[in-house]
Amino acid sequence: MNLKNKITNKLQSSKLRPTKQRKKIAEFLFNREKTFHFTAEELNKIINKKDSSEKISLATIYNTIDAFKKAGHLKEILTNNNKSFYDTNVSSHHHFFDIETNELEDINYNDIKVVNLPHAPKGKKIQDVEVTLTVKKS
Amino acid sequence: MNLKNKITNKLQSSKLRPTKQRKKIAEFLFNREKTFHFTAEELNKIINKKDSSEKISLATIYNTIDAFKKAGHLKEILTNNNKSFYDTNVSSHHHFFDIETNELEDINYNDIKVVNLPHAPKGKKIQDVEVTLTVKKS
DNA sequence: AAATAGTTTATAATGATTCTAAAGTAATAG
DNA sequence: CTATTACTTTAGAATCATTATAAACTATTT
Numbered sequence A, B: 001m002n003l004k005n006k007i008t009n010k011l012q013s014s015k016l017r018p019t020k021q022r023k024k025i026a027e028f029l030f031n032r033e034k035t036f037h038f039t040a041e042e043l044n045k046i047i048n049k050k051d052s053s054e055k056i057s058l059a060t061i062y063n064t065i066d067a068f069k070k071a072g073h074l075k076e077i078l079t080n081n082n083k084s085f086y087d088t089n090v091s092s093h094h095h096f097f098d099i100e101t102n103e104l105e106d107i108n109y110n111d112i113k114v115v116n117l118p119h120a121p122k123g124k125k126i127q128d129v130e131v132t133l134t135v136k137k138s
Numbered sequence C: 001a002a003a004t005a006g007t008t009t010a011t012a013a014t015g016a017t018t019c020t021a022a023a024g025t026a027a028t029a030g
Numbered sequence D: 001c002t003a004t005t006a007c008t009t010t011a012g013a014a015t016c017a018t019t020a021t022a023a024a025c026t027a028t029t030t
Helices: A003-013 A020-030 A040-047 A058-070 B003-013 B020-030 B040-047 B058-070
Strands: A037-039 A075-077 A085-087 A094-098 A104-107 A113-115 A124-137 B075-077 B085-087 B094-098 B104-107 B113-115 B124-137
Touching: A003 A020, A020 A040, A020 A058, A037 A040, A040 A058, A085 A104, B003 B020, B020 B040, B020 B058, B040 B058, B085 B104
Parallel strands: A094 A124, B094 B124
Antiparallel strands: A037 A085, A075 A085, A094 A104, A113 B113, A124 B124, B075 B085, B094 B104
8 A cells, every 4th residue: 555545544544534734744744764753833844844835824733733642643742841742653652851952852662661650649540651851961 | 047037048048139029939839848839820829819918920920930940949840731830849759640630749759660761862961850640530 | 416524724812931121129339 | 328230020012832713615425
């Protein structure tokens, strides 16, 4: 199956209509080997580079990120920044976060062991375990 | 030494002038047993309750949080929320973060063991290790 | 081919935070 | 002490990220 069909399939099986805009964004985000970290504004800039024939509105960028997140194709990352970062790697893993440059870098799940997890508060369940190693220039 | 003097001392030893506003906020934040989590807007509401005689401007609330953070008296917490959370517990520790209500709860440092930390990227050093357990209604 | 349900868009609105520059206050120098 | 300086507070404007609105558009279903 070719890339275009794969993307269309991925969207349809998540109950997302395969519109031109979603296909373009999905192709950009999910057709890659390495994990990709971004904010909405960054994705907007990249997708709407001046040369790109048809622009996608910023609202659609936000809507699409949200739809992909709800569908489980993107994961939101915890930072102390006042904008949201997303990760194309939706499996459990960890991050370095440079507090000076706001840059993120993945850490393989198995490179850190988290032992002895406490119970979640009553009536709640643990959804995810994330380790963030904040780093700065040494 | 009484509370007022302690607070004044704490400010002065951090090279922060002990102004009326900073003393009031410091007294509220640091004179407590249990850790306290808050956002700038929340702190503003509490400090400027209608009955409080002298109001402190929102800009000063922001400035003061920032000054306290830089002085190491407050720690910024990692969440996926678009507002900043601060913690009066500046020692290394972990959190439950309820992604539905945005509520934070401390986890004692020793209740979780993080083993086998990877090296920081070249030229960088690890500043902090934070584990966030995202939780939701079960 | 028409009806409908979902999507995109430009723009307005909101919410959190930072900026500005004038007035005020603490620290320091004379 | 008083004057000077440096830092701080303030109200309000400005900015930045994000969400809401509602009209035009398009994929899907009938």
